[in-house]
Amino acid sequence: MTDAVKTDPRAGSTLIEMMAVMVIIAMLASLVGVLLPGTGRGRLKALTLQTAAMMRRERLVAVLTGSSRRISLDTSARTLVGDSGVIAIPRDVVVDVVGVDETWAGRQAVVRFEPDGASTGAAVKFSWDKVRYEVDVSWYNGRVAVDLQ
Template sequence: MARTTITGSAAGSTLIEMMAVMLIIAMLASLVVATVPGTGRSKLKALALQTAALLRRERLAAILTGQSRLVSLDGNARTIVGQGGTIAVPRDVMIDVTGVDEFWSGRRAVVRFEPDGASTGAVLKFSWENVRYEVDVNWYNGRVAVDLP
C-alpha cells in the first residue's frame, strides 16, 4: 500500500482572507464617501435648522427692542442675512422663497418681524437632489416652524 502525503500550502484563499479583503475595501469606500465635498441630507437639515434659529432670534429681538427686524437673501454671496447674523448657503443647495416681493439694501426680502411678534410671513424651501426641507414663518403670529420629512 502506497501512502501519499500532501505537503505545502493549498492553492486558493480561505473565507477569512476574503472577509478581510472585503472589510478593507468597505473601510476605504467609507473614507472616500466621507471626504467627497457636497451638502448631503444631514448638512441640508442643519442648514434648515440654522435658518429657523436665525429667524426665531430676529423675531425675539423685534419683540424685545420694539423695532422691526429684517431678514433677507443675498443671492450673489449666497447668504441669508439677518440683523443678528448671516448663514452661508452651499452652492449645490437650491432656495425657493415665497413671501414679500421686495428688495432691502439690494437683497431679496425674506421676512420682516414686527415688535408685536407678527411678520410678513414666508416659506423658505431648501432642496438638494431629492431632499427638501421647508422653513415656514406664520404671518399672523410670527411662529417659525421647520417641516422635516
C-alpha cells in the same frame, strides 16, 4: 520524520498594534466622508435648522427691543442675511423663497418681524437631490415652523 516548526513566542502582532491599525483606518474613513463633495441630507437639515433658529432669534429680538428685524437673501453671495448674522448656502442647494416681493439693501426680502411678534410671513424651501426641507413663518403671529420630511 516530521520537522517541528519552532515558533518564537514573541512573534505575531500585539493587541496594541491591532488597535493602532483600527484607529488609522477609522481616521481615514472619517476623512473620506468629510472630503466627499456635495451637501448631503445631514447638512441640508442643519442648514434648515440654522435658518429656523435665526428667524426665531430675530423675532425674539424684535419683540424685546421694540424694533423691526429683517432677514434677506443675497443671491450673488448665496447667503441669508439677518440683523444678527449670516448663513451661507452651499452651491448645490436650491433655495426657493415665498414671501415679500421687495428688495432690502440690494437683497431679496425674505421676512420682516415686527415688535408685536407678527411678521410679513414667508416660506423658505431648501432642496437637494430629491430631499426638501422647509421653514415656514406665519404672518399672523410670526411663529416659525420647520418641515423636515
